[in-house]
Amino acid sequence: MRVFNFSAGPAALPEEVLRQAADEMLDWRGSGMSVMEMSHRGKEFMSIHEEALTDLRELLEVPASHRILFLQGGGLGENAIVPMNLLGAKKTADFVLTGSWSQKTFKEAHKYCAPHLAASGQTADGFTRSPARAEWRLSDDPAYVHLCTNETIHGVETFDIPDLGDIPLVADVSSHILSRPLDVAKFGAIYGGAQKNIGMAGVTVVIVREDLLDRALPICPSAFEWKTVAEHNSMYNTPPTYAIYIAGLVFKWLKKQGGLQAIEAHNIEKSKLLYNAIDASDFYINKVERASRSRMNVPFFLADESRNEDFLAGAKARGLLQLKGHKSVGGMRASIYNAVPLEGVKALVEYMKEFEQRKA
Amino acid sequence: MRVFNFSAGPAALPEEVLRQAADEMLDWRGSGMSVMEMSHRGKEFMSIHEEALTDLRELLEVPASHRILFLQGGGLGENAIVPMNLLGAKKTADFVLTGSWSQKTFKEAHKYCAPHLAASGQTADGFTRSPARAEWRLSDDPAYVHLCTNETIHGVETFDIPDLGDIPLVADVSSHILSRPLDVAKFGAIYGGAQKNIGMAGVTVVIVREDLLDRALPICPSAFEWKTVAEHNSMYNTPPTYAIYIAGLVFKWLKKQGGLQAIEAHNIEKSKLLYNAIDASDFYINKVERASRSRMNVPFFLADESRNEDFLAGAKARGLLQLKGHKSVGGMRASIYNAVPLEGVKALVEYMKEFEQRKA
Numbered sequence: 001m002r003v004f005n006f007s008a009g010p011a012a013l014p015e016e017v018l019r020q021a022a023d024e025m026l027d028w029r030g031s032g033m034s035v036m037e038m039s040h041r042g043k044e045f046m047s048i049h050e051e052a053l054t055d056l057r058e059l060l061e062v063p064a065s066h067r068i069l070f071l072q073g074g075g076l077g078e079n080a081i082v083p084m085n086l087l088g089a090k091k092t093a094d095f096v097l098t099g100s101w102s103q104k105t106f107k108e109a110h111k112y113c114a115p116h117l118a119a120s121g122q123t124a125d126g127f128t129r130s131p132a133r134a135e136w137r138l139s140d141d142p143a144y145v146h147l148c149t150n151e152t153i154h155g156v157e158t159f160d161i162p163d164l165g166d167i168p169l170v171a172d173v174s175s176h177i178l179s180r181p182l183d184v185a186k187f188g189a190i191y192g193g194a195q196k197n198i199g200m201a202g203v204t205v206v207i208v209r210e211d212l213l214d215r216a217l218p219i220c221p222s223a224f225e226w227k228t229v230a231e232h233n234s235m236y237n238t239p240p241t242y243a244i245y246i247a248g249l250v251f252k253w254l255k256k257q258g259g260l261q262a263i264e265a266h267n268i269e270k271s272k273l274l275y276n277a278i279d280a281s282d283f284y285i286n287k288v289e290r291a292s293r294s295r296m297n298v299p300f301f302l303a304d305e306s307r308n309e310d311f312l313a314g315a316k317a318r319g320l321l322q323l324k325g326h327k328s329v330g331g332m333r334a335s336i337y338n339a340v341p342l343e344g345v346k347a348l349v350e351y352m353k354e355f356e357q358r359k360a
Numbered sequence: 361m362r363v364f365n366f367s368a369g370p371a372a373l374p375e376e377v378l379r380q381a382a383d384e385m386l387d388w389r390g391s392g393m394s395v396m397e398m399s400h401r402g403k404e405f406m407s408i409h410e411e412a413l414t415d416l417r418e419l420l421e422v423p424a425s426h427r428i429l430f431l432q433g434g435g436l437g438e439n440a441i442v443p444m445n446l447l448g449a450k451k452t453a454d455f456v457l458t459g460s461w462s463q464k465t466f467k468e469a470h471k472y473c474a475p476h477l478a479a480s481g482q483t484a485d486g487f488t489r490s491p492a493r494a495e496w497r498l499s500d501d502p503a504y505v506h507l508c509t510n511e512t513i514h515g516v517e518t519f520d521i522p523d524l525g526d527i528p529l530v531a532d533v534s535s536h537i538l539s540r541p542l543d544v545a546k547f548g549a550i551y552g553g554a555q556k557n558i559g560m561a562g563v564t565v566v567i568v569r570e571d572l573l574d575r576a577l578p579i580c581p582s583a584f585e586w587k588t589v590a591e592h593n594s595m596y597n598t599p600p601t602y603a604i605y606i607a608g609l610v611f612k613w614l615k616k617q618g619g620l621q622a623i624e625a626h627n628i629e630k631s632k633l634l635y636n637a638i639d640a641s642d643f644y645i646n647k648v649e650r651a652s653r654s655r656m657n658v659p660f661f662l663a664d665e666s667r668n669e670d671f672l673a674g675a676k677a678r679g680l681l682q683l684k685g686h687k688s689v690g691g692m693r694a695s696i697y698n699a700v701p702l703e704g705v706k707a708l709v710e711y712m713k714e715f716e717q718r719k720a
Binding site: 001002003005007008009010011012013015018019021022023025026027031032033034036037038039040042045072073074075076077079080081084108111112193195199200201202203218219220221222223224236237238239240241242243246319321322 | 361362363365367368369370371372373375378379381382383385386387391392393394396397398399400402432433434435436437439440441444468471472553555559560561562563578579580581582583584596597598599600601602603606679681682
């Protein structure tokens with residue numbers, strides 16, 4: 001029996017994607033090979049790769065100015081790879097902090113430059129908001145400004161993306177890419193690990209404006225140098241072929257759902273249902289400012305935290321899994337990525353109401 | 361119909377591994393989830409990860425002095441990651457060149473130090489041999505000595521592994537790891553991409569002596585710093601979970617085959633059959649010195665290269681795929697990794713004989 005999986009990532013995948021992957025495992029479309037067994041330079045895998053690129057470009061409406069790259073190392077890898085690729089001759093980059101992930105990005109940047117803290121959404125209640133552009137205090141000459149547009153742990157999402165003119169805006173979009181349309185043209189680069197909304201862990205998507213490909217530091221490893229990767233169409237080293245294949249199946253599934261506008265409407269409906277349930281009662285608490293509440297990751301606390309284990313055990317008994325909050329913040333967290341169906345959120349909300357009415 | 365797949369990597373996988381992966385795709389052992397959907401910190405995936413580590417340690421008889429890490433970025437990624445992790449305060453490292461891969465490793469090292477060329481197996485016929493220890497001219501104080509113990513493109517394998525005493529020996533073992541027993545204790549570190557003998561592309565295995573974990577350069581990205589990765593048991597960033605799962609299935613399959621002694625005997629039989637067919641006739645040519653001939657990658661040329669396309673077309677018609685040599689050297693190449701069955705090599709040899717007898 002399949003469960004409702006609220007994992008923050010690796011996370012739920014569409015069942016029909018998994019079915020197709022299982023069906024094609026031993027013999028991909030008469031090739032006599034599994035996708036895992038294909039040379040990345042053979043015509044079969046090349047077609048899978050090209051189709052994934054085309055579909056992703058179409059879904060996100062990536063402008064011709066930007067290249068799509070498939071790398072490895074995930075979001076944490078990019079924390080080093082981004083500065084190594086974009087600092088050029090500049091001595092600093094600016095950072096907007098909205099949660100644990102952007103904090104880590106800021107910390108890692110110290111290895112390569114003197115990073116500047118431009119704004120922080122930290123309040124007495126922890127990270128609870130995404131500071132508006134008017135609050136950002138940029139340094140004089142940053143190589144780029146970095147933002148994490150959805151914070152998986154704190155549940156803070158940034159909806160207003162400013163236009164920074166000549167300064168490249170770079171965003172970690174790992175945990176909400178493909179959950180809604182995004183104006184890619186506003187960004188110098190966006191990047192994300194696949195294991196939330198794209199597919200399985202092991203491939204990192206980087207979308208970068210082509211004119212920024214000439215700024216790598218000499219110490220940047222060739223395998224992670226965006227220019228080199230772009231020149232080789234993501235085949236400088238052997239790409240994570242199967243992860244790209246699974247991502248491609250997810251892209252096809254998204255197109256069948258009606259694309260990003262349709263999936264956004266669906267995600268608004270799911271997240272409203274859950275936030276409404278939290279706000280309807282003092283029993284559940286979410287402290288994030290309403291305008292910054294993530295549609296993908298919904299952290300919440302029981303007012304009586306002594307009942308946490310009870311809550312999780314009861315949820316598990318109903319097939320509602322992976323609801324425990326990240327260890328750094330505690331409480332609960334429901335990640336409701338694209339592949340988590342409305343029925344899953346309804347089942348969770350129903351359980352939450354029932355649990356509240358139970359005797360302690 | 362499944363084919364015989366002689367790809368150099370990504371490469372053939374054991375059919376029973378693929379069958380199990382297909383069977384478990386939607387619901388891993390009653391968990392209600394695909395392995396792709398599991399949190400890397402949940403007990404289900406933790407058990408998969410631990411079992412893979414235990415089985416690999418047992419297969420390779422990895423001594424307690426060495427840690428096994430799962431990273432991303434493949435062999436080419438390690439060309440930068442190794443020097444960033446092992447140079448410490450030293451200014452050089454030494455390199456033994458035996459083919460294209462060690463050449464690339466040597467080139468990339470220039471980003472981080474002044475590398476020293478200790479020996480080369482290049483002859484008038486290209487890379488055709490692995491220089492013996494007596495030929496190596498080490499520098500005065502190298503941080504380590506690097507070797508690629510199997511060159512996928514040139515088909516050169518190193519069988520005699522020297523003991524360098526206090527100098528760490530580091531080897532790229534990507535394309536023959538698990539094809540035979542290896543005395544891991546002789547190495548400071550070995551590393552390899554998975555896509556030849558371990559599993560699918562997207563996970564890199566690093567096995568490193570624990571006392572070498574304190575030598576990373578400050579510029580080493582945290583996600584690729586072996587000490588950080590070791591301290592977090594390969595979970596500093598989200599690991600490529602599905603690739604680790606597939607590797608674990610391959611490790612179980614290897615144990616069922618009788619472990620590395622048994623698989624080595626099998627690989628000797630397969631490679632002898634193929635080299636004998638090549639040597640038995642002037643029609644086919646392999647220029648690698650006999651003592652350095654790879655058991656995994658067998659490059660060969662037709663004496664009459666105008667018949668190359670014919671040869672490949674006829675092979676394909678028989679379900680013998682991916683026999684074209686690497687574009688940098690031309691000719692043919694049969695990669696006969698663990699998962700390529702003896703029947704596949706027999707079918708190839710039979711075809712080669714038949715093709716030779718055909719009229720041009």
